[in-house]
Amino acid sequence: MKFLFEILKQYSVSGDESEISTFLLQYINQRKNYWNVIPKIYFGENFHDCILLKFGEPRTAVFAHMDTIGFMARYNNQLISVGGPEIIEGTKLAGRDSLGEINCKLNGDENEITHDFPRGIDSGTRLSFAQNIRVDEEFIQAAYLDNRLGIYTALKLCETIVDGWVVFTTYEEHGGGSMPFLIKFIQETSPIKQALIADITWITEGVEFHNGVVISIRDKFIPRKKFIDRIIDLAKESGIPFQLEVEEYGGSDGREVQFSPYPIDWCFIGAAEENVHTPDEKVSLIDLAAMLNIYPYLMERL
Amino acid sequence: MKFLFEILKQYSVSGDESEISTFLLQYINQRKNYWNVIPKIYFGENFHDCILLKFGEPRTAVFAHMDTIGFMARYNNQLISVGGPEIIEGTKLAGRDSLGEINCKLNGDENEITHDFPRGIDSGTRLSFAQNIRVDEEFIQAAYLDNRLGIYTALKLCETIVDGWVVFTTYEEHGGGSMPFLIKFIQETSPIKQALIADITWITEGVEFHNGVVISIRDKFIPRKKFIDRIIDLAKESGIPFQLEVEEYGGSDGREVQFSPYPIDWCFIGAAEENVHTPDEKVSLIDLAAMLNIYPYLMERL
Amino acid sequence: MKFLFEILKQYSVSGDESEISTFLLQYINQRKNYWNVIPKIYFGENFHDCILLKFGEPRTAVFAHMDTIGFMARYNNQLISVGGPEIIEGTKLAGRDSLGEINCKLNGDENEITHDFPRGIDSGTRLSFAQNIRVDEEFIQAAYLDNRLGIYTALKLCETIVDGWVVFTTYEEHGGGSMPFLIKFIQETSPIKQALIADITWITEGVEFHNGVVISIRDKFIPRKKFIDRIIDLAKESGIPFQLEVEEYGGSDGREVQFSPYPIDWCFIGAAEENVHTPDEKVSLIDLAAMLNIYPYLMERL
Numbered sequence A, B, C: 001m002k003f004l005f006e007i008l009k010q011y012s013v014s015g016d017e018s019e020i021s022t023f024l025l026q027y028i029n030q031r032k033n034y035w036n037v038i039p040k041i042y043f044g045e046n047f048h049d050c051i052l053l054k055f056g057e058p059r060t061a062v063f064a065h066m067d068t069i070g071f072m073a074r075y076n077n078q079l080i081s082v083g084g085p086e087i088i089e090g091t092k093l094a095g096r097d098s099l100g101e102i103n104c105k106l107n108g109d110e111n112e113i114t115h116d117f118p119r120g121i122d123s124g125t126r127l128s129f130a131q132n133i134r135v136d137e138e139f140i141q142a143a144y145l146d147n148r149l150g151i152y153t154a155l156k157l158c159e160t161i162v163d164g165w166v167v168f169t170t171y172e173e174h175g176g177g178s179m180p181f182l183i184k185f186i187q188e189t190s191p192i193k194q195a196l197i198a199d200i201t202w203i204t205e206g207v208e209f210h211n212g213v214v215i216s217i218r219d220k221f222i223p224r225k226k227f228i229d230r231i232i233d234l235a236k237e238s239g240i241p242f243q244l245e246v247e248e249y250g251g252s253d254g255r256e257v258q259f260s261p262y263p264i265d266w267c268f269i270g271a272a273e274e275n276v277h278t279p280d281e282k283v284s285l286i287d288l289a290a291m292l293n294i295y296p297y298l299m300e301r302l
Helices: A002-008 A018-034 A145-158 A179-189 A225-238 A253-258 A285-301 B002-008 B018-034 B145-158 B179-189 B225-238 B253-258 B285-301 C002-008 C018-034 C145-158 C179-189 C225-238 C253-258 C285-301
Strands: A040-042 A051-055 A060-065 A070-073 A078-082 A092-097 A100-109 A112-115 A126-129 A139-142 A164-169 A194-198 A213-218 A242-246 A265-270 A272-274 A281-284 B040-042 B051-055 B060-065 B070-073 B078-082 B092-097 B100-109 B112-115 B126-129 B139-142 B164-169 B194-198 B213-218 B242-246 B265-270 B272-274 B281-284 C040-042 C051-055 C060-065 C070-073 C078-082 C092-097 C100-109 C112-115 C126-129 C139-142 C164-169 C194-198 C213-218 C242-246 C265-270 C272-274 C281-284
Touching: A002 A018, A002 A145, A018 A040, A018 A051, A018 A145, A051 A179, A060 A145, A060 A179, A060 A253, A060 A285, A070 A112, A139 A145, A139 A285, A145 A164, A145 A194, A145 A265, A145 A281, A145 A285, A164 A179, A179 A253, A194 A253, A194 A285, A213 A225, A213 A285, A225 A265, A225 A285, A253 A265, A265 A285, A281 A285, B002 B018, B002 B145, B018 B040, B018 B051, B018 B145, B051 B179, B060 B145, B060 B179, B060 B253, B060 B285, B070 B112, B139 B145, B139 B285, B145 B164, B145 B194, B145 B265, B145 B281, B145 B285, B164 B179, B179 B253, B194 B253, B194 B285, B213 B225, B213 B285, B225 B265, B225 B285, B253 B265, B265 B285, B281 B285, C002 C018, C002 C145, C018 C040, C018 C051, C018 C145, C051 C179, C060 C145, C060 C179, C060 C253, C060 C285, C070 C112, C139 C145, C139 C285, C145 C164, C145 C194, C145 C265, C145 C281, C145 C285, C164 C179, C179 C253, C194 C253, C194 C285, C213 C225, C213 C285, C225 C265, C225 C285, C253 C265, C265 C285, C281 C285
Parallel strands: A060 A164, A060 A194, A194 A265, A213 A242, B060 B164, B060 B194, B194 B265, B213 B242, C060 C164, C060 C194, C194 C265, C213 C242
Antiparallel strands: A040 A051, A051 A164, A070 A078, A070 A126, A078 A112, A092 A100, A092 A126, A100 A112, A139 A281, A213 A265, A272 A281, B040 B051, B051 B164, B070 B078, B070 B126, B078 B112, B092 B100, B092 B126, B100 B112, B139 B281, B213 B265, B272 B281, C040 C051, C051 C164, C070 C078, C070 C126, C078 C112, C092 C100, C092 C126, C100 C112, C139 C281, C213 C265, C272 C281
C-alpha cells in the first residue's frame, strides 16, 4: 500500500491535475517493464493532463479520475467549492500560492465559506483537505479515497491486464470535460464497446461495509440493463464478494460515456465509503480487496 | 389500431428496451415489403437497442422514443423513479424479477415511494404502470401513450415515405443518451439538415383537445425560428388541424439534436395529452389523426 | 463607436439571429479589404446563422455570441423568458408580429410575466428590451452590452489579427447549441488548441469598475489552471489593466468548449457590467478599452 499512501498525499483539485499526472506517469514508466503486457502510453498537451494506456487489443476501457474536490480562494477571505466538498467548520486545509505554503482552517457554512489564514490568499488558489491517513485491521480512512482507490485499482490492474484501455481522467468532480475527447481518441485509435468506471460510491441503507465491491445498477443515470446483467452474472461466477447499488442521485465519468456519440455500454464498479467528500472518507479493506480483484476478472472476460 | 394496442402492452422502461425493439423489428420485417419504399434497416449491438430505417435519399429524420417512464426497485420495499412518473398512491404496477411475475400497488409520495408486494423485489427490477386501454368516440386513454403514439405515427409514416430516416430511440425519458450516437451514424451514412420529433406533449391553457396536432415553438429549449416558421407555413398549407405550443419547460429528443455537433434544425410535433406520465394518459382521436396525417405531408415537402 | 451603436439597435433574441448575422456579414464584406489579413468567411445554412472568419494559420479561436436575452409571447398576454432577463415591472419591450410593430410594457414578476399591449401578440413572437443608449465620460449604458461589446471587440480584433479564428455564435443565452458544430467544423478545417470567450461578466465585490478587463479564473465551470496561468502572465506583461474573477455561478460559450470532444483550453475575457440582463447594462469605458486592447495582444502571443 506504499504507493497508495504516496498518491493520497498528492493534491490535485479539479483543473489542476498536472502534478498527479506527472507523478503517475513516472510510476508507470518505472513499472511497465514488469507488467504482463507493456502498454502504449498516450499523454501530453494533446491530452491535457490525462493519461491513456493501451494494452493489447482492447474491448473494454477502465476510467479512473485523478482529480479531487476542494476549494478555491475567491476575494477577501472567501472560499468557494470545487466539486461538492462537505463544509465542516474547523476542517484543516492546505495549499500554496505566490507567497508560499498555506495551512488554515475552514469557517462558515454552505452559504458563506471562509478561511482563517492570517493573510489574503491569491484569488484562484486551490485548497485541499489536509491529509491524514489512518489504517487499522478493518478500514482505511483518509481524504480523497475518492478516487485515489480508483487510481490504485487501475494501476494494480495494469500488472496483469492483457487487453484493454486504462485511462486516467481529469475534472470529474466538477462536471467533467475530459471524457469527451478521451472517448473520441479511444474510438478513433482502438475502439471499445464497454467501459468500467473505477470510482468510489456511498455507504447507504442498502450498501454496507464488508459486503464486497459495489456494482451500480444506476445512479442519477441508468446504464443499459443488458450490460449490467452480464456484469452481475460474471461477478456471481467469480466468487468475489459484491453488492448491488440502486441510487437516485450521483454521477461519475459514466455519465459522459452515456452521452458520448458512441454506443458504449458502461458500469460503475467500486468500493463504498462513509463520510463522503470529507477528510475522513472511510473504506472497508475487504471491499477494497474485492474491488482490486474484480477488475482483472472482468477485464479478461468482458 | 390493433398494432397500437399491441405496443401499448409492451413494457420498456428506460434502459430496458430490448423487448420492444425486437417486437418492432419483427413488425418492420413483416410489413416492409408492402411499403412504398423498402428501407435499409440498421439495428443490433452496434446500435444498442435502437432501430434506424433509411428510406430513399433522406433530407429529414423522424425520431420516436421507445422507452417509457416507470420505477426501479431499490432496497427493502423502496421504489425510485425512472423518468418522471406521477406518484399516485394506489397505482397498479407490474414487472418481473428472478422469482417471477410481480403485480403490486404504489404507496407513499415523492419523498418516499414504496410498493406493497408481499415479498422483496430484486434490486434494480423495473416496474411499469399496469396497462388499461380505453377508447371511446373522442379519446384514447392508456398508460404510455407517450410515446407509443409517436412510435405508431412513425410506423404509419413508413407505409408511404419516399425519402427520410425513421428512427426509434432509447432512454429519452431519463436524460437521453442514444441520440448522440444515432445522429453521428446518420450524418456519416446519409446526412440530414432537419429533424422532426414524434412525441406527445401536454394539454395546457393554450393547447386544447380536438384542436389538432401540436407544433412546438419551444419547450425548455428553443429551435431556430427560421425552421419553425417554415413548418408552420407548410402546416397552414396542408389544411391539417394544428395548434402552436410555447412552453417554458419540458424536453425531448430534440434537445440532443440542438446540442449535437451538426447544424440540424429540429421541431417537436405531436398530439397533446392530459394526465401526463400517469396510467391515464388521454389523447383526442382528432389530434391523433392530425398527427398521423401531418408527418407524411411534411416529410414529402421539407 | 458608430458601429457599436448600430449593432446595439439590432434585435436578436436567441433562436432568431438571422438579421444580426446578415448585418454583420455585410459589415465584414465592406471592411475586410482594409484589414491586415483578409479572412476566409464561412456562413450560410450549413452554419445556421453563425459566421466564422479564418485568418492565416489559427492557433486560437475567439468566440462572441450574437444573441441576446429577451421574451417570447405565450398565450393570452403571457410572456416567458428567453435566457435569463431581469423581470422589472414597467420595462419597455419592442418586437414585431404578423400584425405589425409592437411596443409595450412588462408587468408581473418571475412567477407570471405579462405584457400590456392592447391586442394579443402571435404566440412565439420574440420581444426585446427597447434600446436606450447612454454614454458619458466614464460609462456606456444600454441594453445588450452583453454581448454587443463582445461582437464589437471581435470585429475590432479583425482589423489587425494575423492568425486565428473569429467566430460569431448563436443561442448562447439560452443553453447554447451552435458551439458543438462550430468547434467540430474548426477542428476539421484548421484546428486550434486554445479558445478565448469575448463576453461580458458581472461587477461583484471583487470586480470593480475602471479596474480593467476581467480574466475569469472560473465561473460555474473551471478551465485548466495551466492555461489560465499563461494568460495571466501575458496580461501582466502587456501592461493592459486587468482584474481576476473567481465566481461560483454563470456560464458562457466556454462551457461548450470544456465539454467538446477536443482538448481545447479556454478562458473567458471581457469587461464587467452592472445591471446585468436589464435595459440598463453599464460598462466602464476604461474596462472596455482594456478589453479591446487585450485581444490583439493575446491573439498574437498565444
